[in-house]
Amino acid sequence: MKKKPSLWKNHTFRQVLFVLAFLAIWEIVALSKIYPPLLFPDLVSILKALVESTASGEMVQRTWYSLYLILMGLGIGLLISFVMVALAMVSDIFADFMEAMVAINHPLPGVALLPITLLWFGSGEWGIIFVLVHSVVWPMMLNTYAGFRSVSRTQLEVGRNIGLRGLRLVTSVMVPAAFPYIFTGLKISWARAWRSLVAAEMIFGASGKDGGLGWLIYQRRFFLDTPGVFAALGVIILIGIVVESGLFTQLEKRTVQRWGMVVTRS
Amino acid sequence: MAGRMKVEHLWVRFTGEHGEVQALEDIDFSVEPGEFITVLGPSGCGKSTLIRSIAGFQKPEKGRILVGEREVSDPGPDRLMVFQEFDQLFPWRTVLGNLTYALKVKGVAKAEREETARRFIRMVGLEGFEKAFPHQLSGGMKQRGAIARSLALNPEILLMDEPFGSLDAQTRAILQAELVRIWQDVGSTIIFITHNIQEAILLGDRVIVMGTRPGTIKKIVPVPLPRPRLPETPEFMALWHELYSQLEVHRFGENGKVESLVSGKD
Numbered sequence: 001m002k003k004k005p006s007l008w009k010n011h012t013f014r015q016v017l018f019v020l021a022f023l024a025i026w027e028i029v030a031l032s033k034i035y036p037p038l039l040f041p042d043l044v045s046i047l048k049a050l051v052e053s054t055a056s057g058e059m060v061q062r063t064w065y066s067l068y069l070i071l072m073g074l075g076i077g078l079l080i081s082f083v084m085v086a087l088a089m090v091s092d093i094f095a096d097f098m099e100a101m102v103a104i105n106h107p108l109p110g111v112a113l114l115p116i117t118l119l120w121f122g123s124g125e126w127g128i129i130f131v132l133v134h135s136v137v138w139p140m141m142l143n144t145y146a147g148f149r150s151v152s153r154t155q156l157e158v159g160r161n162i163g164l165r166g167l168r169l170v171t172s173v174m175v176p177a178a179f180p181y182i183f184t185g186l187k188i189s190w191a192r193a194w195r196s197l198v199a200a201e202m203i204f205g206a207s208g209k210d211g212g213l214g215w216l217i218y219q220r221r222f223f224l225d226t227p228g229v230f231a232a233l234g235v236i237i238l239i240g241i242v243v244e245s246g247l248f249t250q251l252e253k254r255t256v257q258r259w260g261m262v263v264t265r266s
Numbered sequence: 267m268a269g270r271m272k273v274e275h276l277w278v279r280f281t282g283e284h285g286e287v288q289a290l291e292d293i294d295f296s297v298e299p300g301e302f303i304t305v306l307g308p309s310g311c312g313k314s315t316l317i318r319s320i321a322g323f324q325k326p327e328k329g330r331i332l333v334g335e336r337e338v339s340d341p342g343p344d345r346l347m348v349f350q351e352f353d354q355l356f357p358w359r360t361v362l363g364n365l366t367y368a369l370k371v372k373g374v375a376k377a378e379r380e381e382t383a384r385r386f387i388r389m390v391g392l393e394g395f396e397k398a399f400p401h402q403l404s405g406g407m408k409q410r411g412a413i414a415r416s417l418a419l420n421p422e423i424l425l426m427d428e429p430f431g432s433l434d435a436q437t438r439a440i441l442q443a444e445l446v447r448i449w450q451d452v453g454s455t456i457i458f459i460t461h462n463i464q465e466a467i468l469l470g471d472r473v474i475v476m477g478t479r480p481g482t483i484k485k486i487v488p489v490p491l492p493r494p495r496l497p498e499t500p501e502f503m504a505l506w507h508e509l510y511s512q513l514e515v516h517r518f519g520e521n522g523k524v525e526s527l528v529s530g531k532d
Contacts, residue, residue, distance in 0.1 A: 260402070
């Protein structure tokens with residue numbers, strides 16, 4: 001085995017050090033009282049706000065609600081994308097239609113749709129889900145369709161040759177062969193949805209009885225509870241890290257990288 | 267063993283980029299069970315179209331192909347194709363997984379799959395690479411894997427479309443020798459496409475020489491040499507020259523130069 005490299009050469013270790021250094025600087029600035037604590041709270045009060053809101057169950061409830069919204073958005077978005085792509089694979093005319101729709105809608109940020117969504121759906125939960133579905137559907141269609149079209153003819157013919165037909169050919173050959181693209185689509189969709197979610201909640205959560213993390217931030221700011229705002233931001237960052245660096249990176253290592261099917265495009 | 271395979275007055279026409287192409291014209295021959303047939307011809311002579319028709323990927327215009335009593339209409343595991351491309355193993359499965367999955371699709375009982383797969387992996391000399399993913403293998407090893415997968419399914423005919431065409435000369439020579447050894451062990455019927463005269467003589471019991479535009483059979487030449495065959499012997503050389511003269515077609519290129527459609531030994 002290789003000799004154990006020194007800790008300083010370890011990328012994760014270095015990154016953790018930088019985060020700690022950032023927190024230390026934050027704390028020094030906060031304690032020096034250059035800025036009023038109302039604008040720049042120290043870490044202890046942020047942590048206290050976090051512990052308190054977690055203990056009271058509010059943070060947990062808000063987090064679950066946000067996660068519930070995003071899972072709904074992702075689920076519905078994925079379902080619509082797969083149906084659309086399946087139709088596009090069958091019909092050339094539908095493929096043109098779908099590509100035109102993607103070209104029009106893909107560059108449109110979900111947040112830009114918020115006012116229209118308010119008019120159409122009112123301020124309920126479905127308004128937020130509509131915005132999330134919009135963030136998910138277009139990148140997912142774009143990538144999944146590109147993936148299916150990139151499946152090698154040889155692999156498809158091998159599949160038919162060993163006796164696979166119809167849906168079994170799709171699930172056993174086309175989906176895994178297109179998986180690197182589908183996975184990329186999923187990563188982009190998540191990133192877009194997660195970012196739109198917080199913005200949407202700030203606008204929609206205001207009149208709904210439930211609210212997510214975005215609404216929590218909005219509320220806390222309203223009550224000038226700045227540590228509470230930062231506590232909620234911390235949770236949002238944490239979930240982002242867990243999903244993007246944890247879940248997606250692990251999934252990537254176990255699939256795309258392991259299979260040597262890395263796609264070099266974003 | 268299986269019955270003989272017959273290609274009966276096969277005509278194939280398809281629409282390519284440059285309009286209608288008569289790819290094959292009145293191809294008629296039969297193959298005895300256990301026979302090793304090589305099909306030799308210049309690029310564009312329709313030899314790939316011929317083997318793809320036998321595999322069931324290409325529909326005939328006229329005529330038919332019989333395997334035993336059955337007429338070929340679709341691809342199926344009784345006629346397995348080994349392609350030239352290196353991506354014919356599924357990259358998301360290990361070498362072993364590629365074989366066991368194909369056996370599963372064929373309906374082989376679970377208990378038997380792994381044992382059969384390992385036997386054929388040993389036969390092609392890929393022992394120790396059972397758990398490797400295709401991207402970790404060299405081109406030659408990938409082709410060995412593809413041959414193992416095809417043989418494991420015990421097809422009536424093994425169809426090989428220039429499987430060694432993308433390999434370096436040395437790997438190619440090794441795999442040619444091994445293919446003959448495996449064929450002698452297993453006794454399968456093989457139809458092997460090549461544009462290489464030496465390869466055609468080294469491998470085949472008979473060589474089908476094809477002419478170009480439209481693809482026709484020019485001559486069927488038996489190879490009476492005992493195996494293992496050595497290209498340096500006078501008998502081999504004589505046969506080489508006979509096939510070369512059969513193949514040699516000159517045409518006038520666009521700028522008046524005479525170009526040979528067939529290169530010599532490569």
